[in-house]
Each structure stands twice: as structure tokens, then as C-alpha cells.
Amino acid sequence: GNSVTQMEGPVTLSEEAFLTINCTYTATGYPSLFWYVQYPGEGLQLLLKATKADDKGSNKGFEATYRKETTSFHLEKGSVQVSDSAVYFCALDANTGNQFYFGTGTSLTVIP
Amino acid sequence: GAGVSQSPSNKVTEKGKDVELRCDPISGHTALYWYRQSLGQGLEFLIYFQGNSAPDKSGLPSDRFSAERTGGSVSTLTIQRTQQEDSAVYLCASSPDSRWGYTFGSGTRLTIV
Numbered sequence: 044g045n046s047v048t049q050m051e052g053p054v055t056l057s058e059e060a061f062l063t064i065n066c067t068y069t070a071t072g073y074p075s076l077f078w079y080v081q082y083p084g085e086g087l088q089l090l091l092k093a094t095k096a097d098d099k100g101s102n103k104g105f106e107a108t109y110r111k112e113t114t115s116f117h118l119e120k121g122s123v124q125v126s127d128s129a130v131y132f133c134a135l136d137a138n139t140g141n142q143f144y145f146g147t148g149t150s151l152t153v154i155p
Numbered sequence: 156g157a158g159v160s161q162s163p164s165n166k167v168t169e170k171g172k173d174v175e176l177r178c179d180p181i182s183g184h185t186a187l188y189w190y191r192q193s194l195g196q197g198l199e200f201l202i203y204f205q206g207n208s209a210p211d212k213s214g215l216p217s218d219r220f221s222a223e224r225t226g227g228s229v230s231t232l233t234i235q236r237t238q239q240e241d242s243a244v245y246l247c248a249s250s251p252d253s254r255w256g257y258t259f260g261s262g263t264r265l266t267i268v
Binding site for chain 2: 064079083085086087089092102132136141142143144145146147
């Protein structure tokens with residue numbers, strides 16, 4: 044089956060710290076992988092994506108590399124800002140045309 | 156429109172009443188999805204529409220839940236005889252092609268009292 048396992052939160056970091064949020068997946072076939080971000084009081088927004096092995100998705104200083112050998116898609120940012128405080132969701136599209144599979148979300152709080 | 160529009164943004168209703176939630180997807184997006192986000196939980200898939208095909212209803216939690224999509228555009232999610240466990244944020248998303256990801260609406264926060 045298809046599933047996403049995401050690092051438990053909440054995560055609290057000081058401004059300018061390095062961020063890693065772990066995400067591993069189980070999938071049949073060749074999925075596409077996504078990170079979504081949900082800022083307080085808002086809907087989910089696509090942050091970045093990767094559609095095949097070894098692709099690196101990047102946006103707003105965040106990066107994630109699709110690692111087929113370790114079935115992972117960890118989210119990283121070199122220097123977080125207070126404005127990065129949000130809930131981050133890892134998601135998988137099994138390319139079967141229907142639902143995405145989401146992780147449970149990781150809450151990040153960045154303190155000045 | 157420019158984004159996925161959901162209404163109402165907040166809904167408080169008494170247990171046992173029926174509710175309707177509306178989603179207006181991005182124009183031209185053939186795929187439309189409903190998810191539910193409960194407090195402290197991840198996103199739970201409810202239903203998926205693709206063009207004129209029969210919807211994938213495999214995520215609907217009970218027969219109290221139903222959804223329709225008229226004219227391949229606007230969708231309505233209906234919950235009959237609401238229960239307190241139905242309290243959640245209901246999210247709608249649309250996509251022209253799932254490889255590019257979804258665009259989500261801001262959600263409807265449903266509270267059953």
C-alpha cells in the first residue's frame with residue numbers, strides 16, 4: 044500500500060537554525076513526492092515537489108531530495124526565519140489518479 | 156477564479172442537523188478532492204472527482220456523507236444528521252493534473268455543538 048511517515052512534532056528552533064523534517068514513504072510504483080505548508084489560519088500551500096528519483100525540489104530556501112534507495116524525502120532549510128513557523132506536510136502521489144497520501148504534519152515554531 | 160474558494164469559512168451547527176459545504180475549484184481544473192483535517196490529525200481523504208467519471212467515494216466515513224459535482228465545476232459536500240465527531244476542517248482541492256500537486260482552498264471549519 045501507499046503511506047507517508049513524517050517526523051513527529053512539534054519542533055521549536057531559534058531563528059537562523061538549521062531545519063530538517065524527516066519524511067519516509069511506502070509506495071507501489073513510482074510516486075511523486077510533495078511538501079505542503081500550512082500557515083496559521085490558512086489553507087495548505089504547495090511548497091515544493093519532486094517527480095522522480097534524485098530530483099531535488101526547492102522553494103523559498105527549502106529543499107528536499109527524492110531518495111528512492113532510502114524511500115525518503117526529507118525537508119531541509121539552512122537558516123529558518125520566524126515567518127517559517129507553520130505546519131509542514133509531506134505527501135505522496137502514487138500516480139494512480141486519485142488521492143494523495145499525507146503525513147500527519149509537523150508543527151514548526153521559530154523563535155527570535 | 157484565481158484560487159479554490161470554499162464557503163462558508165466557518166459553520167457551527169447543532170448535532171443532528173444537516174450541513175452543506177461548497178467548493179468552487181479553479182477554472183479548468185478537472186480533478187477535485189475533498190479532505191478532512193481533524194485537530195491534531197493528518198489529512199483524511201474523503202472523495203475524488205475527475206471530469207465526468209464516476210467519483211472515488213472510498214474515503215467517505217459513513218453513508219451520512221455525500222458529495223456531488225455539478226457541471227464538472229462546483230462541488231457540494233453534504234453531511235446528514237451531524238455528529239460531534241464530524242467537527243473538523245473540511246478542505247477542498249483542485250488540480251489540472253495530480254503530477255503538479257493540488258491547490259487547496261482555505262477550508263470550512265465545521266463545529267458541531
